[in-house]
Amino acid sequence: MWRFDNPIRHEIPETRWPTAEEAARALLFQPIKIGPIELESRTWVPAMVPWRATEDGLVTPDNLDWYGRFAQGQPGALVVEATGVRDIPSGPLLRIGHDRFIPGLRKLVETVRQASGGHTRLLIQIIDFLSVKRRPEKVKFFDRFLKLESRHKYALAEAFEDESWLEKDEALIRAFLKDAPEEILERVLDERELESLRFGYRERVTDMDLQHIRELPEVLPGIFAAAAVRARSAGFDGVELHYAHAYTMASFLSARNNRPDGYGGSRQNRARLPLEVYAAVRERVGNDYVVGVRFLGDEVIAGGNRIEDAAYFGVEFARAGFDYLSISKGGKFEDAAQPKVGHAVYPYTGQSGYECMPTVRSDARGPFGRSVPLVASIKRAVGGAGFRTPLIAAGGLTTFEQAEAILQSGDADIAALARQALADPDWFLKVRLGRGGEVRRCTYTNYCEALDQMHKQVTCKLWDRVNLDEPEITLSSDGKRRLLPPHWED
Numbered sequence: 001m002w003r004f005d006n007p008i009r010h011e012i013p014e015t016r017w018p019t020a021e022e023a024a025r026a027l028l029f030q031p032i033k034i035g036p037i038e039l040e041s042r043t044w045v046p047a048m049v050p051w052r053a054t055e056d057g058l059v060t061p062d063n064l065d066w067y068g069r070f071a072q073g074q075p076g077a078l079v080v081e082a083t084g085v086r087d088i089p090s091g092p093l094l095r096i097g098h099d100r101f102i103p104g105l106r107k108l109v110e111t112v113r114q115a116s117g118g119h120t121r122l123l124i125q126i127i128d129f130l131s132v133k134r135r136p137e138k139v140k141f142f143d144r145f146l147k148l149e150s151r152h153k154y155a156l157a158e159a160f161e162d163e164s165w166l167e168k169d170e171a172l173i174r175a176f177l178k179d180a181p182e183e184i185l186e187r188v189l190d191e192r193e194l195e196s197l198r199f200g201y202r203e204r205v206t207d208m209d210l211q212h213i214r215e216l217p218e219v220l221p222g223i224f225a226a227a228a229v230r231a232r233s234a235g236f237d238g239v240e241l242h243y244a245h246a247y248t249m250a251s252f253l254s255a256r257n258n259r260p261d262g263y264g265g266s267r268q269n270r271a272r273l274p275l276e277v278y279a280a281v282r283e284r285v286g287n288d289y290v291v292g293v294r295f296l297g298d299e300v301i302a303g304g305n306r307i308e309d310a311a312y313f314g315v316e317f318a319r320a321g322f323d324y325l326s327i328s329k330g331g332k333f334e335d336a337a338q339p340k341v342g343h344a345v346y347p348y349t350g351q352s353g354y355e356c357m358p359t360v361r362s363d364a365r366g367p368f369g370r371s372v373p374l375v376a377s378i379k380r381a382v383g384g385a386g387f388r389t390p391l392i393a394a395g396g397l398t399t400f401e402q403a404e405a406i407l408q409s410g411d412a413d414i415a416a417l418a419r420q421a422l423a424d425p426d427w428f429l430k431v432r433l434g435r436g437g438e439v440r441r442c443t444y445t446n447y448c449e450a451l452d453q454m455h456k457q458v459t460c461k462l463w464d465r466v467n468l469d470e471p472e473i474t475l476s477s478d479g480k481r482r483l484l485p486p487h488w489e490d
Contacts (some may be wrong), residue, residue, distance in 0.1 A: 017436025035323030057095025238290025297374030
C-alpha cells in the first residue's frame with residue numbers, strides 16, 4: 001500500500017454516542033426516498049467484495065451468512081458486492097450474467113429480508129471489467145507473449161550500433177532479451193510491452209485494435225440491461241451501476257479515454273456510453289425500480305478526472321434520471337504498485353488506492369471523511385442544476401457525530417459505512433438503541449483490504465480470532481479465522 005512521506009499516525013476520533021432519544025431525533029435515522037422506494041434511515045453499507053462465491057460465481061452458504069450478518073444491524077440499505085454482468089470466469093466473485101445465477105441471488109435476497117426483519121433495503125452492484133493478466137516470469141514473457149517485430153531489431157541495432165541485429169534469428173533475439181539489462185529493455189520494448197512484462201498484460205478501453213474493445217459501446221448496454229432484469233427477478237430493490245475505480249465504465253468516463261469513435265475525448269463523449277447503459281437498463285426495468293450509480297469524485301492519477309469532471313458527470317447522471325449518486329475516490333491501475341511474479345496488479349496499492357481506502361497513517365488531514373468535500377461539491381452542482389438526486393458519502397465514516405454533521409450540513413443525504421460496518425455490522429442498531437458505547441470500532445489499518453488484495457476471504461482483525469471454539473461457527477479456508485463476527489444480543 002502506498003504511504004505518505006513521514007506519515008502522521010492518527011487516533012480514531014473520540015466521540016459521544018447519542019441516547020436512544022437523541023438518535024430518534026437525528027437526521028441519520030430519518031427516512032429518505034431513493035427513486036420509488038423509501039429507506040427507513042439514511043444509513044448505508046456500500047458494496048464490499050468478501051470473496052465467498054464459488055469459482056463459478058454462484059451464491060454459497062458463506063455469502064448468505066455474510067449478508068445476513070450485515071442485515072442483522074438493520075442499515076437503511078445494503079449493497080451486494082460488485083457482481084459481474086458477463087458469464088465469464090472471474091474467481092470467487094458473484095456473477096449475474098446468466099439466468100442460472102438467479103435462484104442463488106433470490107435466496108440471498110430472502111436471507112437479508114429475514115435477517116433484517118424487513119428493515120433493510122437490498123441493492124446489487126453490477127460491474128464489467130476487462131482482461132487483466134498476472135505478471136509473467138521474464139522467460140515466459142519473451143518466449144510466449146512478446147510479439148517480435150522488425151522495430152525490436154532496429155532498436156537493438158541502434159542500441160549496440162551494430163546492424164547485424166537486423167539479420168539475427170528470432171530465437172537468438174528472444175534468448176538475448178531474457179537476460180538483457182533493464183536499460184536495454186527500455187530502449188527495445190515500447191511502453192505497453194514494458195508494462196506487460198513488469199505488471200502483466202492489461203486491456204484498456206482505448207485498445208481500438210481489438211475488435212471486442214471497439215464493440216464495447218454496441219454490446220455493453222444490452223449486457224447491463226439483461227443483468228438488471230435478472231436482479232429485479234431475484235427480488236433486489238434496485239441495482240447500482242459500477243462506474244468507479246479501475247473498471248470498464250469508469251475507464252470510459254476517465255479523462256485518459258481518447259477513443260476516436262465518439263466515446264472518448266470530451267466530457268460529453270466520455271459520458272456517452274455510461275448514459276447509454278443507464279438508458280438501456282431503465283428501459284428494461286422500468287421507472288418503478290431503483291437504478292443508482294457509483295462513480296469517482298477524483299481519479300487521483302496523472303491525466304485523470306478531477307472534481308470538475310465529477311461534478312459534470314453528476315449533473316448529467318441526475319438529468320438522465322439516476323435515483324441516487326454514490327461517490328468514491330481513486331482505486332486505479334495506472335499508479336498501482338508492481339505485483340509479484342505470478343500475481344495480478346491490484347488497483348488499490350498506489351496513491352489513488354490509498355485515497356479510496358485511507359488509513360490512520362496519513363497526512364495532516366487524516367483519513368476520516370476525507371472524500372466528503374468531493375461529495376459536497378457534486379451535491380452543490382447537482383442542486384444548482386435543479387435536481388434533488390440523493391448523494392451518498394463514504395470514506396472513513398465512523399462515528400454518529402461525524403455522520404450526522406455531514407447530513408445536517410447538507411454535504412450529503414446518506415452516510416455510508418464500509419470498513420466500520422465490517423468491524424461491527426451492528427453499528428446501526430447499537431447507535432439507534434442508544435448503545436453506541438458497545439460499538440466495535442474500526443481502527444483503519446486496512447487489515448481487511450490486505451486480505452482482499454490476496455483474494456482471501458475478507459474478515460476483520462477485531463473479531464476474526466475471537467471465540468474460535470464457539471459452536472457452529474464457520475472458519476476460513478485456512479482454518480485460522482472465523483468468517484463472521486460474534487452475535488450481538490440487543
